[in-house]
Amino acid sequence: MSNRVKGLLIIWALLIATIWAGGPYVREILLTADEPRTVTPRGDLANFERVTTELFDAAAPAVAYIFTQTIAENPFGATAQRSGAGSGFVWDSAGHIVTNFHVVQGAERIAVRLNSGEAIPATLLGAAPDYDLAVLKLSTARMDLSPIPVGNSADLKIGQAVFAIGNPFGLSRSLSTGVISALDRHLPTASGREIHGAIQTDAAINPGNSGGPLLDSAGRLIGVNTAIVSGSGNSAGVGFAVPVDVVNRVVPRLIKDGKFPRPGIGIAIVDEETSARLGLPGIVIAEVFPGSAASGAGLVGLDRQSGRLGDVITEVNGRGVPSIAKFAATLEEAGIGNEVELTVVRNGRARSVRVKVTDIS
Numbered sequence: 001m002s003n004r005v006k007g008l009l010i011i012w013a014l015l016i017a018t019i020w021a022g023g024p025y026v027r028e029i030l031l032t033a034d035e036p037r038t039v040t041p042r043g044d045l046a047n048f049e050r051v052t053t054e055l056f057d058a059a060a061p062a063v064a065y066i067f068t069q070t071i072a073e074n075p076f077g078a079t080a081q082r083s084g085a086g087s088g089f090v091w092d093s094a095g096h097i098v099t100n101f102h103v104v105q106g107a108e109r110i111a112v113r114l115n116s117g118e119a120i121p122a123t124l125l126g127a128a129p130d131y132d133l134a135v136l137k138l139s140t141a142r143m144d145l146s147p148i149p150v151g152n153s154a155d156l157k158i159g160q161a162v163f164a165i166g167n168p169f170g171l172s173r174s175l176s177t178g179v180i181s182a183l184d185r186h187l188p189t190a191s192g193r194e195i196h197g198a199i200q201t202d203a204a205i206n207p208g209n210s211g212g213p214l215l216d217s218a219g220r221l222i223g224v225n226t227a228i229v230s231g232s233g234n235s236a237g238v239g240f241a242v243p244v245d246v247v248n249r250v251v252p253r254l255i256k257d258g259k260f261p262r263p264g265i266g267i268a269i270v271d272e273e274t275s276a277r278l279g280l281p282g283i284v285i286a287e288v289f290p291g292s293a294a295s296g297a298g299l300v301g302l303d304r305q306s307g308r309l310g311d312v313i314t315e316v317n318g319r320g321v322p323s324i325a326k327f328a329a330t331l332e333e334a335g336i337g338n339e340v341e342l343t344v345v346r347n348g349r350a351r352s353v354r355v356k357v358t359d360i361s
Contacts, residue, residue, distance in 0.1 A: 052177065055163055055219045060173050061115035062148045063165045063212060064088040064097050066122075066136070068107035081108075087166035087212030087225070088112065088136065091251060093145045095138035098251055099211030100226050101127045102190060104134050112138060113172075114145075126254030129191040130262060130328075131246055132226050135254040148213055151220030153199065153243035156180055164203045164225055164239075166212030178203030186325070187227060187240050194325040197243045199223045205239030214241040223247070263331040264360035265340075266292020267299065269324055282314040282345070283327050297355045299344065314350070315343035331357050 045053065068084040086103030090096075097112055104110055104124055111119040122136040160180045168174050178201050187198035199214065205225050214223035223241030253260045270284035278284075287301040288294045288310075300310035313321060317340055321327040334340045334357050342353045 051217060052163070052175075055215065055217070056165065056175050058219050059148055059163075059165055059213065059215055060175075062090040062146050063167075063173055064090065064099075065113040065167045065172050066097075066099055066103055066211065067111045067113070067119065068104055069109040070106050071108050085167065085170060085208055086210045087208065089211075089213045089221075090114070090145050090147050091135070091255075092147050095140075095142055095145065096125070096251075096255055097122060097136040097138065098224065098247065099134055099136065100224065101129050101132045101134040102226075103211045104136065105129075105190075110136060112136060114142070116144065126258035126260075128250050128254060128260040130189055130193045131195055131242060131250050131260070132187075132189050133224065133242060133247060133250050133254070135251055148215070149218075149220045150248060151216055151218070151222045151244055152248075153197065153222050153245045156183060156199065156216075156222060156243075158183060161217045162199075162201050162203055162222070163215045163217070164201070164205055164209060164212060165215070166205075166209035166225060168204070168206035168208040170208060176204035181238070185240060187242070188325065193328040195226075195242055195246065196329065197246065198226075199241040199243055201239050201241065202237040203239060204237075209239075221247075259361045261336055261359045262361035263328070263334070263336050263357050265294040265297075265299075265331070265355045265357060266360060267294045267301065269327075270302065272324060280309075280312055281322060282312045283321055283324065284309070285311045285313065292360075293356045293358050297342075297353050299353065299355070300346065310346065312345045313342050314345055316340050318343075 064087065066086045066088045070082050070084065072082045086099060088097045088099035091098045110122045110124065112122045113119045121139040123139065125135045125137040127134040158180050162178055162180055164176045165173060180199060181202050182200035185198040185200050187195040189195060201214065209225045212225050213221050214225050216222050222244045224247055225239060225241045227240045250260050266289040267285050268287040270286045275284045285299060285301045288299050302310050313327065315321060316327065316330040319330060321330060331340065336357050336359050339354050339356050342355055344351055344353050
């Protein structure tokens with residue numbers, strides 16, 4: 001080997017030693033190219049990633065963005081328009097959209113944005129406040145509607161993977177994932193009743209997700225996202241959905257009749273806060289509607305002029321009814337058309353009264 005070659009090798013070795021002795025910063029300066037780096041092939045997605053991406057691709061076109069406008073009156077008597085938003089999903093190819101009742105409650109105008117991005121006017125076809133469900137009807141026929149497959153909620157398992165798609169904070173078609181945290185929860189509604197069998201999930205559900213679908217890993221509808229429990233109003237890992245078995249029972253009736261049967265006896269009830277303040281356990285009757293089953297059974301409501309109490313219902317079929325939700329659930333269990341036996345207190349004296357449960361919707 002010539003002296004010249006030996007010299008070059010020694011210089012090269014000294015250069016390499018200097019680079020490594022200089023640390024990462026020197027190496028970065030000397031070794032970074034001024035061209036884009038070569039992309040490393042990614043390979044196939046993991047199985048769980050493929051399930052999630054395929055599920056979203058199949059279900060997302062059926063998820064709707066719902067816009068509402070309501071007329072609100074301020075304390076000075078002036079009116080102003082207020083805008084709202086929520087989620088929904090395609091129920092069938094006839095143009096029916098399912099959402100939460102509270103998303104469209106009181107809305108003067110409703111518009112639905114589907115996969116095409118077009119905002120389509122819609123009307124409220126039917127509502128079931130007791131289940132926080134509503135059905136909208138698109139104003140124009142569509143040929144590109146893809147309903148989400150319907151599953152069942154009776155055999156769900158805690159720990160099962162779930163997927164929520166909706167429009168949280170106006171961010172359209174956002175996917176969040178999680179598991180079923182609990183089953184058979186009791187979810188209060190604005191009507192004072194409760195949804196039984198509600199699904200609890202830790203999938204992120206935020207304002208704007210209301211009315212959107214909750215799916216299982218097969219891409220089937222298992223619930224309608226409806227509420228969160230959070231001090232801030234944002235997701236805290238405790239969200240709830242109306243179970244699909246309830247949805248699949250209520251929605252067809254809303255499409256057909258515009259309402260869902262509501263078991264009752266024809267009374268107005270004093271709110272629970274007032275009853276508790278007065279120290280009155282049970283269902284305090286505020287008013288008995290003329291021609292109702294309660295009127296026929298001789299029940300009496302509050303005398304508004306004198307403020308004197310009428311009847312207070314303490315039991316239904318031998319079971320206590322400490323809340324409006326419990327009273328409603330007992331009537332629902334009895335069923336429309338059947339009689340229930342009420343224990344009623346008036347002027348400190350208890351008596352039994354038989355009343356027929358009717359549809360008060």
